[in-house]
Amino acid sequence: MKKLNRNQRVIGITKILTDSPNKVINLNVFTEKFNAAKSSISEDLMIVREVLNSLNMGTIETIAGAAGGVKYRCNISGEEKLEFVDELCTLLKDKERVIPGNFIYMTDIMYNPEIVRKAGLVLASTFSNLDVDYVVTVETKGIPLAYEVAKMLGVQLVIVRRDTKVTEGTTVSINYVSGSSKRIQTMSLAKKAINKGSKCIFIDDFMKAGGTALGIFNLLKEFESELLGIGVLIDNMETKNKLVEHYISLAELNGIDENGSVNISPSERIK
Amino acid sequence: MKKLNRNQRVIGITKILTDSPNKVINLNVFTEKFNAAKSSISEDLMIVREVLNSLNMGTIETIAGAAGGVKYRCNISGEEKLEFVDELCTLLKDKERVIPGNFIYMTDIMYNPEIVRKAGLVLASTFSNLDVDYVVTVETKGIPLAYEVAKMLGVQLVIVRRDTKVTEGTTVSINYVSGSSKRIQTMSLAKKAINKGSKCIFIDDFMKAGGTALGIFNLLKEFESELLGIGVLIDNMETKNKLVEHYISLAELNGIDENGSVNISPSERIK
Incomplete structure:
Protein backbone atom coordinates (compact mmCIF):
# COMPACT_ATOMS: atom_id res chain seq x y z
CA MET A 1 0.00 0.00 0.00
CA LYS A 2 1.08 3.59 -0.52
CA LYS A 3 2.95 5.38 2.23
CA LEU A 4 0.75 7.27 4.67
CA ASN A 5 1.69 10.53 6.32
CA ARG A 6 1.47 11.19 10.04
CA ASN A 7 -2.10 12.58 9.92
CA GLN A 8 -3.23 9.44 8.20
CA ARG A 9 -1.26 6.96 10.32
CA VAL A 10 -2.56 8.28 13.65
CA ILE A 11 -6.13 7.69 12.43
CA GLY A 12 -5.41 4.03 11.64
CA ILE A 13 -3.46 3.55 14.87
CA THR A 14 -6.28 5.03 16.97
CA LYS A 15 -8.82 2.73 15.31
CA ILE A 16 -6.72 -0.43 15.75
CA LEU A 17 -5.80 0.28 19.38
CA THR A 18 -9.27 1.28 20.58
CA ASP A 19 -10.87 -1.72 18.79
CA SER A 20 -8.97 -4.10 21.09
CA PRO A 21 -8.78 -2.67 24.60
CA ASN A 22 -6.19 -4.17 26.95
CA LYS A 23 -4.63 -6.31 24.20
CA VAL A 24 -0.93 -5.93 23.58
CA ILE A 25 -0.28 -4.96 19.96
CA ASN A 26 3.24 -5.35 18.66
CA LEU A 27 4.70 -2.33 16.88
CA ASN A 28 5.36 -4.52 13.83
CA VAL A 29 1.60 -4.59 13.20
CA PHE A 30 1.75 -0.84 12.61
CA THR A 31 5.07 -0.69 10.74
CA GLU A 32 3.82 -3.35 8.30
CA LYS A 33 0.31 -2.03 7.90
CA PHE A 34 1.41 1.56 7.37
CA ASN A 35 4.72 0.85 5.65
CA ALA A 36 6.56 3.12 8.11
CA ALA A 37 9.74 3.00 10.20
CA LYS A 38 9.54 1.98 13.85
CA SER A 39 10.77 5.42 14.89
CA SER A 40 7.89 7.11 13.03
CA ILE A 41 5.35 4.75 14.60
CA SER A 42 6.80 5.46 18.06
CA GLU A 43 6.33 9.17 17.52
CA ASP A 44 2.79 8.58 16.19
CA LEU A 45 1.99 6.60 19.34
CA MET A 46 3.23 9.44 21.53
CA ILE A 47 0.80 11.80 19.82
CA VAL A 48 -2.11 9.35 20.08
CA ARG A 49 -1.31 8.77 23.77
CA GLU A 50 -1.14 12.48 24.51
CA VAL A 51 -4.42 13.30 22.75
CA LEU A 52 -6.43 10.40 24.24
CA ASN A 53 -5.07 11.33 27.67
CA SER A 54 -5.92 15.00 27.38
CA LEU A 55 -9.45 14.20 26.16
CA ASN A 56 -9.96 11.60 28.95
CA MET A 57 -10.56 8.97 26.29
CA GLY A 58 -8.13 6.41 27.66
CA THR A 59 -4.45 5.69 28.05
CA ILE A 60 -1.83 3.85 26.04
CA GLU A 61 0.68 1.73 27.91
CA THR A 62 3.99 0.47 26.60
CA ILE A 63 4.97 -3.12 27.39
CA ALA A 64 8.68 -3.78 27.04
CA GLY A 65 10.35 -7.01 25.87
CA ALA A 66 10.13 -9.41 22.97
CA ALA A 67 6.39 -10.01 23.43
CA GLY A 68 5.95 -6.30 24.08
CA GLY A 69 4.11 -3.56 22.31
CA VAL A 70 1.40 -1.11 23.25
CA LYS A 71 -2.07 -1.51 24.66
CA TYR A 72 -5.06 0.74 25.00
CA ARG A 73 -6.88 1.10 28.31
CA CYS A 74 -10.30 2.73 28.36
CA ASN A 75 -11.16 5.68 30.60
CA ILE A 76 -13.92 8.20 31.27
CA SER A 77 -13.64 11.55 33.03
CA MET B 1 -9.15 23.57 26.43
CA LYS B 2 -6.07 24.44 24.43
CA LYS B 3 -6.28 24.45 20.66
CA LEU B 4 -5.42 21.16 19.02
CA ASN B 5 -3.63 20.81 15.71
CA ARG B 6 -4.83 18.62 12.84
CA ASN B 7 -2.83 15.54 13.94
CA GLN B 8 -4.45 15.74 17.32
CA ARG B 9 -7.98 16.53 16.14
CA VAL B 10 -8.20 13.58 13.74
CA ILE B 11 -7.39 11.22 16.63
CA GLY B 12 -10.27 12.56 18.73
CA ILE B 13 -12.64 12.59 15.75
CA THR B 14 -11.80 8.98 14.88
CA LYS B 15 -12.44 7.86 18.46
CA ILE B 16 -15.76 9.70 18.77
CA LEU B 17 -17.10 8.54 15.39
CA THR B 18 -16.11 4.89 15.72
CA ASP B 19 -17.48 4.72 19.29
CA SER B 20 -21.01 5.35 17.99
CA PRO B 21 -21.52 3.56 14.67
CA ASN B 22 -24.47 4.68 12.55
CA LYS B 23 -25.29 7.63 14.84
CA VAL B 24 -25.44 11.08 13.31
CA ILE B 25 -23.00 13.42 15.04
CA ASN B 26 -23.42 17.12 14.46
CA LEU B 27 -20.29 19.01 13.46
CA ASN B 28 -20.81 21.34 16.42
CA VAL B 29 -19.80 18.49 18.72
CA PHE B 30 -16.36 18.60 17.13
CA THR B 31 -16.02 22.37 16.77
CA GLU B 32 -16.85 22.80 20.47
CA LYS B 33 -14.81 19.90 21.76
CA PHE B 34 -11.72 20.81 19.75
CA ASN B 35 -12.16 24.58 19.73
CA ALA B 36 -11.81 24.66 15.94
CA ALA B 37 -13.57 26.29 12.98
CA LYS B 38 -16.15 24.33 11.02
CA SER B 39 -13.98 24.52 7.91
CA SER B 40 -11.05 22.89 9.74
CA ILE B 41 -13.30 20.12 11.08
CA SER B 42 -14.66 19.51 7.58
CA GLU B 43 -11.14 19.06 6.26
CA ASP B 44 -10.29 16.78 9.22
CA LEU B 45 -13.31 14.66 8.40
CA MET B 46 -12.21 14.34 4.77
CA ILE B 47 -8.87 12.94 5.93
CA VAL B 48 -10.49 10.54 8.42
CA ARG B 49 -12.92 9.35 5.74
CA GLU B 50 -10.16 8.79 3.20
CA VAL B 51 -7.95 6.84 5.60
CA LEU B 52 -10.70 4.62 7.02
CA ASN B 53 -11.85 3.92 3.47
CA SER B 54 -8.41 3.04 2.18
CA LEU B 55 -7.78 0.72 5.16
CA ASN B 56 -11.24 -0.92 4.78
CA MET B 57 -12.06 0.17 8.32
CA GLY B 58 -15.41 1.75 7.49
CA THR B 59 -16.96 4.74 5.81
CA ILE B 60 -18.10 8.19 6.91
CA GLU B 61 -21.33 9.54 5.48
CA THR B 62 -22.47 13.15 5.47
CA ILE B 63 -26.10 13.87 6.31
CA ALA B 64 -27.28 17.28 5.10
CA GLY B 65 -29.80 19.57 6.78
CA ALA B 66 -30.37 21.11 10.21
CA ALA B 67 -30.33 17.74 11.99
CA GLY B 68 -27.42 16.69 9.82
CA GLY B 69 -23.85 15.80 10.53
CA VAL B 70 -21.64 12.80 9.90
CA LYS B 71 -21.94 9.16 10.78
CA TYR B 72 -19.58 6.24 10.83
CA ARG B 73 -20.49 2.96 9.19
CA CYS B 74 -18.42 -0.14 9.95
CA ASN B 75 -16.82 -2.28 7.26
CA ILE B 76 -14.44 -5.19 6.81
CA SER B 77 -12.48 -6.15 3.69
Missing part, protein backbone atom coordinates in the same frame (compact mmCIF):
# COMPACT_ATOMS: atom_id res chain seq x y z
CA GLY A 78 -15.34 12.04 36.40
CA GLU A 79 -17.48 14.77 34.86
CA GLU A 80 -18.69 12.61 31.95
CA LYS A 81 -19.39 9.76 34.36
CA LEU A 82 -21.68 11.87 36.54
CA GLU A 83 -23.36 13.38 33.49
CA PHE A 84 -24.11 9.91 32.17
CA VAL A 85 -25.47 8.62 35.49
CA ASP A 86 -27.68 11.72 35.77
CA GLU A 87 -29.11 11.06 32.31
CA LEU A 88 -29.66 7.41 33.23
CA CYS A 89 -31.60 8.41 36.36
CA THR A 90 -33.74 10.85 34.34
CA LEU A 91 -34.59 8.05 31.92
CA LEU A 92 -35.52 5.70 34.76
CA LYS A 93 -37.67 8.26 36.60
CA ASP A 94 -40.34 8.09 33.88
CA LYS A 95 -43.70 7.08 35.44
CA GLU A 96 -44.48 5.02 32.33
CA ARG A 97 -41.83 2.56 33.46
CA VAL A 98 -43.78 1.42 36.53
CA ILE A 99 -45.44 -1.92 35.73
CA PRO A 100 -47.86 -4.09 37.79
CA GLY A 101 -46.23 -5.30 41.00
CA ASN A 102 -44.35 -1.98 41.28
CA PHE A 103 -41.52 -3.22 39.13
CA ILE A 104 -39.60 -0.84 36.89
CA TYR A 105 -39.38 -1.73 33.23
CA MET A 106 -35.74 -1.27 32.30
CA THR A 107 -35.18 -3.93 29.65
CA ASP A 108 -34.93 -1.30 26.89
CA ILE A 109 -32.13 0.40 28.84
CA MET A 110 -30.18 -2.81 29.43
CA TYR A 111 -30.37 -3.60 25.68
CA ASN A 112 -29.57 -0.12 24.35
CA PRO A 113 -25.98 -0.26 23.00
CA GLU A 114 -25.33 3.48 23.54
CA ILE A 115 -26.31 3.28 27.22
CA VAL A 116 -24.67 -0.10 27.78
CA ARG A 117 -21.40 1.13 26.25
CA LYS A 118 -21.21 4.08 28.64
CA ALA A 119 -22.28 2.06 31.69
CA GLY A 120 -19.71 -0.57 30.72
CA LEU A 121 -17.07 2.13 30.41
CA VAL A 122 -17.82 3.40 33.93
CA LEU A 123 -17.60 -0.11 35.40
CA ALA A 124 -14.56 -1.20 33.36
CA SER A 125 -12.58 1.91 34.28
CA THR A 126 -13.36 1.24 37.95
CA PHE A 127 -12.03 -2.32 37.74
CA SER A 128 -9.25 -1.77 35.21
CA ASN A 129 -6.53 -1.92 37.88
CA LEU A 130 -7.58 -5.38 39.12
CA ASP A 131 -6.01 -7.54 36.41
CA VAL A 132 -8.95 -9.97 36.16
CA ASP A 133 -9.21 -13.12 34.05
CA TYR A 134 -12.98 -13.26 33.58
CA VAL A 135 -16.09 -11.11 33.79
CA VAL A 136 -18.94 -13.24 35.15
CA THR A 137 -22.68 -12.61 34.87
CA VAL A 138 -25.93 -14.55 35.27
CA GLU A 139 -28.39 -14.78 32.38
CA THR A 140 -30.17 -12.73 31.00
CA LYS A 141 -30.62 -8.98 31.43
CA GLY A 142 -27.07 -8.15 32.49
CA ILE A 143 -25.37 -9.98 29.60
CA PRO A 144 -24.84 -6.99 27.25
CA LEU A 145 -23.41 -4.90 30.11
CA ALA A 146 -21.12 -7.71 31.29
CA TYR A 147 -20.02 -8.26 27.68
CA GLU A 148 -19.06 -4.59 27.32
CA VAL A 149 -17.05 -4.72 30.54
CA ALA A 150 -15.30 -7.92 29.42
CA LYS A 151 -14.51 -6.39 26.04
CA MET A 152 -13.11 -3.21 27.57
CA LEU A 153 -10.97 -5.22 29.99
CA GLY A 154 -9.87 -7.50 27.15
CA VAL A 155 -10.97 -10.71 28.90
CA GLN A 156 -13.39 -13.59 28.39
CA LEU A 157 -17.06 -13.29 29.38
CA VAL A 158 -18.62 -16.10 31.44
CA ILE A 159 -22.39 -16.52 31.62
CA VAL A 160 -23.79 -18.57 34.47
CA ARG A 161 -27.06 -20.27 33.56
CA ARG A 162 -30.26 -20.98 35.45
CA ASP A 163 -30.52 -24.44 33.92
CA THR A 164 -28.09 -26.96 32.42
CA LYS A 165 -27.73 -27.48 28.68
CA VAL A 166 -26.51 -30.57 26.82
CA THR A 167 -24.22 -28.40 24.72
CA GLU A 168 -22.17 -27.31 27.73
CA GLY A 169 -20.65 -30.69 28.68
CA THR A 170 -20.01 -31.34 32.38
CA THR A 171 -21.41 -28.59 34.56
CA VAL A 172 -21.14 -27.57 38.19
CA SER A 173 -24.45 -26.55 39.77
CA ILE A 174 -25.02 -24.91 43.11
CA ASN A 175 -28.16 -24.03 45.03
CA TYR A 176 -28.43 -20.65 46.65
CA VAL A 177 -31.04 -18.69 48.54
CA SER A 178 -32.27 -15.53 46.89
CA GLY A 179 -31.73 -12.85 49.54
CA SER A 180 -35.03 -11.06 49.04
CA SER A 181 -37.57 -13.77 48.19
CA LYS A 182 -35.83 -16.49 50.28
CA ARG A 183 -36.49 -18.94 47.46
CA ILE A 184 -33.98 -21.66 46.67
CA GLN A 185 -32.54 -21.23 43.19
CA THR A 186 -29.99 -23.07 41.10
CA MET A 187 -27.15 -21.82 38.95
CA SER A 188 -24.87 -23.84 36.69
CA LEU A 189 -21.61 -23.32 34.91
CA ALA A 190 -19.73 -25.52 32.44
CA LYS A 191 -16.57 -27.01 33.93
CA LYS A 192 -14.68 -25.85 30.84
CA ALA A 193 -15.77 -22.23 31.41
CA ILE A 194 -13.22 -21.13 34.03
CA ASN A 195 -9.64 -22.23 34.69
CA LYS A 196 -8.65 -23.00 38.28
CA GLY A 197 -7.08 -20.16 40.19
CA SER A 198 -8.72 -17.37 38.22
CA LYS A 199 -9.62 -13.86 39.30
CA CYS A 200 -13.12 -12.69 38.40
CA ILE A 201 -15.50 -9.79 38.70
CA PHE A 202 -19.29 -10.14 38.70
CA ILE A 203 -21.46 -7.73 36.70
CA ASP A 204 -25.26 -7.60 36.84
CA ASP A 205 -28.13 -5.25 36.05
CA PHE A 206 -29.78 -5.08 39.46
CA MET A 207 -29.02 -5.86 43.10
CA LYS A 208 -31.61 -6.46 45.78
CA ALA A 209 -30.16 -8.33 48.75
CA GLY A 210 -27.14 -9.59 46.85
CA GLY A 211 -28.13 -13.28 46.98
CA THR A 212 -27.07 -13.82 43.39
CA ALA A 213 -23.71 -12.14 43.98
CA LEU A 214 -23.14 -14.35 47.03
CA GLY A 215 -24.14 -17.37 44.94
CA ILE A 216 -21.52 -16.42 42.34
CA PHE A 217 -18.92 -16.08 45.10
CA ASN A 218 -19.70 -19.64 46.22
CA LEU A 219 -19.86 -21.01 42.67
CA LEU A 220 -16.43 -19.54 41.95
CA LYS A 221 -15.06 -21.30 45.04
CA GLU A 222 -16.01 -24.59 43.33
CA PHE A 223 -13.71 -23.50 40.49
CA GLU A 224 -11.00 -22.58 43.05
CA SER A 225 -11.37 -19.05 41.78
CA GLU A 226 -11.73 -15.68 43.40
CA LEU A 227 -14.34 -12.93 43.17
CA LEU A 228 -12.43 -9.62 43.24
CA GLY A 229 -15.25 -7.18 42.60
CA ILE A 230 -18.96 -6.70 42.00
CA GLY A 231 -20.56 -4.04 39.82
CA VAL A 232 -24.26 -3.46 39.16
CA LEU A 233 -26.19 -0.84 37.27
CA ILE A 234 -28.90 -0.32 39.90
CA ASP A 235 -28.87 -0.98 43.62
CA ASN A 236 -32.27 -1.39 45.27
CA MET A 237 -31.81 0.51 48.55
CA GLU A 238 -35.15 -0.66 49.93
CA THR A 239 -33.47 -3.95 50.78
CA LYS A 240 -31.26 -2.76 53.61
CA ASN A 241 -29.41 -5.88 54.67
CA LYS A 242 -27.09 -6.80 51.85
CA LEU A 243 -25.45 -10.21 51.73
CA VAL A 244 -22.31 -8.74 50.15
CA GLU A 245 -20.39 -5.76 51.42
CA HIS A 246 -18.11 -4.51 48.69
CA TYR A 247 -19.68 -3.62 45.38
CA ILE A 248 -20.21 -0.62 43.18
CA SER A 249 -23.43 0.58 41.59
CA LEU A 250 -24.25 3.42 39.21
CA ALA A 251 -27.68 4.34 40.57
CA GLU A 252 -29.62 3.83 43.78
CA LEU A 253 -33.32 3.03 43.72
CA ASN A 254 -35.44 4.13 46.67
CA GLY A 255 -38.83 2.84 45.64
CA ILE A 256 -41.73 4.57 43.99
CA ASP A 257 -43.21 7.64 45.68
CA GLU A 258 -46.90 8.49 46.29
CA ASN A 259 -47.18 10.22 42.87
CA GLY A 260 -46.07 7.05 41.14
CA SER A 261 -42.69 8.40 40.12
CA VAL A 262 -39.53 6.39 40.48
CA ASN A 263 -37.18 7.56 43.20
CA ILE A 264 -33.73 7.03 41.80
CA SER A 265 -30.47 8.94 42.12
CA PRO A 266 -26.77 8.60 41.27
CA SER A 267 -25.08 6.13 43.57
CA GLU A 268 -22.90 7.29 46.46
CA ARG A 269 -20.57 4.44 45.55
CA ILE A 270 -19.26 5.92 42.31
CA LYS A 271 -18.88 9.55 43.33
CA GLY B 78 -13.34 -9.39 1.88
CA GLU B 79 -9.84 -10.64 2.59
CA GLU B 80 -10.01 -9.99 6.33
CA LYS B 81 -13.46 -11.58 6.45
CA LEU B 82 -12.23 -14.84 4.92
CA GLU B 83 -9.13 -14.84 7.10
CA PHE B 84 -11.28 -14.48 10.20
CA VAL B 85 -13.70 -17.25 9.18
CA ASP B 86 -10.74 -19.55 8.44
CA GLU B 87 -9.34 -18.91 11.92
CA LEU B 88 -12.77 -19.54 13.42
CA CYS B 89 -13.04 -22.89 11.63
CA THR B 90 -9.55 -23.89 12.82
CA LEU B 91 -10.57 -23.11 16.40
CA LEU B 92 -13.75 -25.16 16.06
CA LYS B 93 -12.01 -28.18 14.47
CA ASP B 94 -10.30 -29.01 17.76
CA LYS B 95 -11.22 -32.60 18.82
CA GLU B 96 -11.31 -31.50 22.44
CA ARG B 97 -14.50 -29.60 21.66
CA VAL B 98 -16.55 -32.74 21.03
CA ILE B 99 -18.65 -33.46 24.12
CA PRO B 100 -21.00 -36.39 24.95
CA GLY B 101 -23.92 -36.55 22.53
CA ASN B 102 -21.60 -35.39 19.71
CA PHE B 103 -22.22 -31.75 20.50
CA ILE B 104 -19.51 -29.18 19.92
CA TYR B 105 -18.56 -27.02 22.86
CA MET B 106 -18.47 -23.47 21.51
CA THR B 107 -19.57 -21.40 24.49
CA ASP B 108 -16.06 -19.98 24.96
CA ILE B 109 -16.12 -18.76 21.35
CA MET B 110 -19.54 -17.12 21.66
CA TYR B 111 -18.37 -15.27 24.80
CA ASN B 112 -14.93 -14.21 23.56
CA PRO B 113 -15.14 -10.46 22.85
CA GLU B 114 -12.36 -10.50 20.23
CA ILE B 115 -14.09 -13.21 18.19
CA VAL B 116 -17.58 -11.83 18.75
CA ARG B 117 -16.48 -8.36 17.62
CA LYS B 118 -15.16 -9.68 14.32
CA ALA B 119 -18.13 -11.99 13.73
CA GLY B 120 -20.43 -9.08 14.53
CA LEU B 121 -18.53 -6.90 12.08
CA VAL B 122 -18.99 -9.46 9.29
CA LEU B 123 -22.73 -9.74 9.96
CA ALA B 124 -23.29 -6.01 10.51
CA SER B 125 -21.50 -5.06 7.29
CA THR B 126 -23.68 -7.58 5.41
CA PHE B 127 -26.88 -6.03 6.79
CA SER B 128 -25.78 -2.39 6.93
CA ASN B 129 -27.77 -1.45 3.81
CA LEU B 130 -31.09 -2.69 5.23
CA ASP B 131 -31.95 0.25 7.50
CA VAL B 132 -33.28 -1.93 10.36
CA ASP B 133 -34.89 -0.78 13.61
CA TYR B 134 -33.99 -3.74 15.84
CA VAL B 135 -31.62 -6.67 16.07
CA VAL B 136 -33.50 -9.62 17.59
CA THR B 137 -32.05 -12.72 19.25
CA VAL B 138 -33.21 -15.54 21.56
CA GLU B 139 -31.49 -16.11 24.90
CA THR B 140 -28.74 -17.09 25.68
CA LYS B 141 -25.67 -18.02 23.64
CA GLY B 142 -26.20 -15.61 20.74
CA ILE B 143 -26.72 -12.51 22.92
CA PRO B 144 -23.16 -11.10 22.79
CA LEU B 145 -23.05 -11.54 19.00
CA ALA B 146 -26.48 -9.96 18.50
CA TYR B 147 -25.44 -7.11 20.81
CA GLU B 148 -22.34 -6.42 18.69
CA VAL B 149 -24.42 -6.37 15.51
CA ALA B 150 -26.97 -4.02 17.12
CA LYS B 151 -24.20 -1.73 18.33
CA MET B 152 -22.52 -1.61 14.93
CA LEU B 153 -25.83 -0.87 13.23
CA GLY B 154 -26.64 1.75 15.90
CA VAL B 155 -29.99 0.17 16.85
CA GLN B 156 -31.69 -1.36 19.87
CA LEU B 157 -31.15 -5.04 20.78
CA VAL B 158 -34.20 -7.19 21.54
CA ILE B 159 -33.86 -10.46 23.44
CA VAL B 160 -36.71 -12.95 23.16
CA ARG B 161 -37.03 -15.10 26.26
CA ARG B 162 -37.90 -18.75 26.84
CA ASP B 163 -40.07 -17.87 29.84
CA THR B 164 -41.97 -14.81 31.04
CA LYS B 165 -40.69 -12.52 33.78
CA VAL B 166 -42.68 -10.26 36.11
CA THR B 167 -40.29 -7.40 35.36
CA GLU B 168 -41.24 -7.30 31.68
CA GLY B 169 -44.87 -6.21 32.02
CA THR B 170 -47.35 -7.53 29.45
CA THR B 171 -45.76 -10.08 27.15
CA VAL B 172 -46.70 -11.82 23.92
CA SER B 173 -45.91 -15.55 23.89
CA ILE B 174 -46.00 -17.90 20.94
CA ASN B 175 -45.54 -21.64 20.64
CA TYR B 176 -43.40 -23.01 17.88
CA VAL B 177 -42.11 -26.38 16.79
CA SER B 178 -38.36 -26.85 16.89
CA GLY B 179 -37.49 -28.00 13.36
CA SER B 180 -35.02 -30.69 14.39
CA SER B 181 -36.41 -32.21 17.62
CA LYS B 182 -40.08 -31.55 16.72
CA ARG B 183 -40.69 -30.45 20.30
CA ILE B 184 -43.12 -27.64 21.05
CA GLN B 185 -41.37 -24.68 22.60
CA THR B 186 -42.46 -21.26 23.81
CA MET B 187 -40.93 -17.84 23.31
CA SER B 188 -42.04 -14.55 24.85
CA LEU B 189 -41.41 -10.90 24.28
CA ALA B 190 -42.49 -7.83 26.26
CA LYS B 191 -45.13 -5.78 24.44
CA LYS B 192 -43.05 -2.68 25.11
CA ALA B 193 -40.01 -4.21 23.36
CA ILE B 194 -40.88 -3.50 19.71
CA ASN B 195 -42.87 -0.69 18.09
CA LYS B 196 -45.44 -1.63 15.47
CA GLY B 197 -44.27 -1.52 11.87
CA SER B 198 -40.62 -2.14 12.62
CA LYS B 199 -37.96 -3.78 10.49
CA CYS B 200 -35.80 -6.40 12.20
CA ILE B 201 -32.98 -8.82 11.62
CA PHE B 202 -32.51 -12.02 13.63
CA ILE B 203 -29.04 -13.04 14.85
CA ASP B 204 -28.20 -16.37 16.51
CA ASP B 205 -25.23 -18.60 17.24
CA PHE B 206 -26.39 -21.79 15.55
CA MET B 207 -28.96 -22.94 13.01
CA LYS B 208 -30.22 -26.49 12.69
CA ALA B 209 -33.56 -26.64 10.84
CA GLY B 210 -34.34 -22.97 11.38
CA GLY B 211 -37.35 -23.56 13.67
CA THR B 212 -36.28 -20.76 15.98
CA ALA B 213 -35.84 -18.35 13.07
CA LEU B 214 -39.31 -19.26 11.79
CA GLY B 215 -40.66 -18.76 15.32
CA ILE B 216 -39.14 -15.27 15.40
CA PHE B 217 -40.71 -14.50 12.01
CA ASN B 218 -44.12 -15.44 13.45
CA LEU B 219 -43.54 -13.63 16.74
CA LEU B 220 -42.65 -10.45 14.84
CA LYS B 221 -45.92 -10.74 12.91
CA GLU B 222 -47.70 -10.38 16.28
CA PHE B 223 -45.88 -7.05 16.60
CA GLU B 224 -46.90 -6.14 13.02
CA SER B 225 -43.20 -6.10 12.26
CA GLU B 226 -41.05 -7.54 9.54
CA LEU B 227 -38.06 -9.87 9.54
CA LEU B 228 -35.67 -8.58 6.87
CA GLY B 229 -32.70 -10.85 7.40
CA ILE B 230 -31.24 -13.76 9.37
CA GLY B 231 -27.60 -14.21 10.30
CA VAL B 232 -26.02 -17.08 12.25
CA LEU B 233 -22.46 -17.96 13.16
CA ILE B 234 -22.72 -21.67 12.35
CA ASP B 235 -25.10 -23.51 10.05
CA ASN B 236 -25.53 -27.23 10.74
CA MET B 237 -25.59 -28.70 7.23
CA GLU B 238 -26.56 -32.17 8.46
CA THR B 239 -30.12 -30.88 8.74
CA LYS B 240 -30.92 -30.58 5.05
CA ASN B 241 -34.47 -29.27 5.02
CA LYS B 242 -34.38 -25.75 6.37
CA LEU B 243 -37.57 -24.02 7.43
CA VAL B 244 -36.21 -20.65 6.27
CA GLU B 245 -34.67 -19.91 2.90
CA HIS B 246 -32.75 -16.67 3.08
CA TYR B 247 -30.07 -16.39 5.73
CA ILE B 248 -26.36 -15.94 5.98
CA SER B 249 -23.92 -17.97 8.05
CA LEU B 250 -20.18 -17.68 8.66
CA ALA B 251 -19.33 -21.38 8.88
CA GLU B 252 -20.91 -24.66 7.82
CA LEU B 253 -20.79 -27.70 10.06
CA ASN B 254 -20.84 -31.13 8.42
CA GLY B 255 -20.75 -33.35 11.47
CA ILE B 256 -17.88 -35.13 13.13
CA ASP B 257 -15.76 -37.51 11.06
CA GLU B 258 -14.57 -41.05 11.96
CA ASN B 259 -11.39 -39.67 13.63
CA GLY B 260 -13.48 -37.57 15.96
CA SER B 261 -12.56 -34.26 14.35
CA VAL B 262 -15.09 -31.59 13.61
CA ASN B 263 -15.90 -31.12 9.95
CA ILE B 264 -16.38 -27.39 9.55
CA SER B 265 -15.59 -24.96 6.75
CA PRO B 266 -16.24 -21.34 5.72
CA SER B 267 -19.81 -20.88 4.59
CA GLU B 268 -20.66 -20.61 0.89
CA ARG B 269 -23.13 -17.93 1.89
CA ILE B 270 -20.59 -15.25 2.78
CA LYS B 271 -18.09 -15.74 -0.03
